[in-house]
Amino acid sequence: MSSPFRFTHTVTERFLRYVVIDTQSDPSSPTCPSTEKQKDLGRLLAAELQEMGIRDAHLDQHGYVYATIPANTDRQVPVICFCSHIDTSPDCTGKDVKPQVVRNYRGGDIVLAGDPAQVIRATEHPALAGQIGNDIVTSDGTTLLGADNKAGLAEIMDAAHFLISNPQIKHGVIKILFTPDEEIGRGVDKADLKKLGANFAYTIDGETAGNIEDETFSANAATVTIEGVSTHPGFAKGKMEHAIKIAAAIVDRLPKTTCSPETTEGREGFLHPIGISGALEQATLRFIVRDFTDAGLKEKEALLESIVKEVMKGYPRSTWRLEIKQQYRNMKQVIDGHPEIVDNAMEAIRRAGLKPVKTSIRGGTDGSRLSFMGLPCPNIFAGEHAFHSRLEWVSVQDMEKAVQTIVHLAMIWEERA
Numbered sequence: 001m002s003s004p005f006r007f008t009h010t011v012t013e014r015f016l017r018y019v020v021i022d023t024q025s026d027p028s029s030p031t032c033p034s035t036e037k038q039k040d041l042g043r044l045l046a047a048e049l050q051e052m053g054i055r056d057a058h059l060d061q062h063g064y065v066y067a068t069i070p071a072n073t074d075r076q077v078p079v080i081c082f083c084s085h086i087d088t089s090p091d092c093t094g095k096d097v098k099p100q101v102v103r104n105y106r107g108g109d110i111v112l113a114g115d116p117a118q119v120i121r122a123t124e125h126p127a128l129a130g131q132i133g134n135d136i137v138t139s140d141g142t143t144l145l146g147a148d149n150k151a152g153l154a155e156i157m158d159a160a161h162f163l164i165s166n167p168q169i170k171h172g173v174i175k176i177l178f179t180p181d182e183e184i185g186r187g188v189d190k191a192d193l194k195k196l197g198a199n200f201a202y203t204i205d206g207e208t209a210g211n212i213e214d215e216t217f218s219a220n221a222a223t224v225t226i227e228g229v230s231t232h233p234g235f236a237k238g239k240m241e242h243a244i245k246i247a248a249a250i251v252d253r254l255p256k257t258t259c260s261p262e263t264t265e266g267r268e269g270f271l272h273p274i275g276i277s278g279a280l281e282q283a284t285l286r287f288i289v290r291d292f293t294d295a296g297l298k299e300k301e302a303l304l305e306s307i308v309k310e311v312m313k314g315y316p317r318s319t320w321r322l323e324i325k326q327q328y329r330n331m332k333q334v335i336d337g338h339p340e341i342v343d344n345a346m347e348a349i350r351r352a353g354l355k356p357v358k359t360s361i362r363g364g365t366d367g368s369r370l371s372f373m374g375l376p377c378p379n380i381f382a383g384e385h386a387f388h389s390r391l392e393w394v395s396v397q398d399m400e401k402a403v404q405t406i407v408h409l410a411m412i413w414e415e416r417a
């Protein structure tokens with residue numbers, strides 16, 4: 001079904017306005033937002049929403065923007081929320097972003113004007129092959145672009161504007177939530193879900209046009225502590241059991257061709273050491289465990305335990321302990337309880353003229369945290385590619401498709417209410 005509406009082409013103007021505002025977050029800062037400058041963009045977004053006529057739009061003290069588009073239907077429609085993050089990654093500078101637009105892309109590599117060493121190579125970015133004839137926005141190569149997640153901000157803003165200027169399109173109450181500090185894992189720390197008052201939400205922060213992600217990893221942390229036997233090195237023969245050497249032996253026995261980030265993809269999980277510290281007497285190994293199922297997590301933790309036990313056989317007077325801590329869970333466990341959330345999104349993507357593709361995220365998202373806080377929240381594409389790097393890019397046409405998807409989604413919830 002093709003779109004019955006004449007969509008405007010204003011999403012790119014919005015996007016170009018937002019990316020020049022530096023909103024990089026900072027993991028070492030204890031404040032919320034972690035950087036005060038994120039509020040510069042928050043203030044602009046709230047003001048633009050006000051200008052559209054959204055009276056309750058505001059930026060709160062923690063750097064969150066809330067807004068409500070009132071319902072214009074008599075039907076009882078669940079309240080849905082669209083959500084994006086204001087900050088950009090601490091991995092790559094977002095100061096003085098100079099966006100460039102390659103009009104009517106003809107294929108091949110894109111050399112970035114500000115630093116010719118920065119080249120978006122067609123071979124390394126296979127998604128470019130699907131963009132022939134499109135207009136591609138990049139940075140000038142000296143900074144990241146910030147499409148992650150300013151593409152999402154621009155798309156939600158543009159869809160809000162479209163809904164408000166087309167009152168003949170019926171929809172329920174639509175909530176908007178823009179969050180700070182997503183990139184440092186603190187994006188929902190101060191989100192007030194009571195105040196938001198939504199039943200279901202969608203983050204607009206995914207990659208390829210047409211994608212919807214309803215699964216994340218489930219995540220645990222595992223810590224192995226080894227207590228060795230310390231003696232004076234001059235008199236240690238037959239007595240000393242060295243905690244550092246025990247820890248090293250454990251690491252050495254981890255699987256070499258499976259079960260690690262560098263040997264897995266798709267739906268495979270892993271057991272990944274992230275820290276080692278110690279001395280003769282005591283050593284600590286820290287791991288993260290990732291899988292899409294709880295059974296998969298258990299399997300990996302059992303593997304770790306069996307390796308530790310095996311190694312410890314050689315050190316009979318030393319002791320060990322293994323602690324497992326839950327970090328986050330696959331949001332599918334929550335989202336599957338409300339299949340209409342994903343069904344409606346798939347239909348909206350279809351009506352925007354794209355083929356919906358359901359995928360999973362090899363990580364956690366704010367959406368997975370929101371889901372377990374009581375707000376089920378899958379992730380819809382924003383069109384962002386090559387996140388957190390100077391080679392980041394997004395196409396104008398994909399952003400326009402995302403706007404259409406959001407508008408159709410609002411309508412579909414009303415139609416099906």
Ligand SMILES: [Zn+2]
Nearest residue numbers: 085148149205
């Ligand atoms: Zn993002």
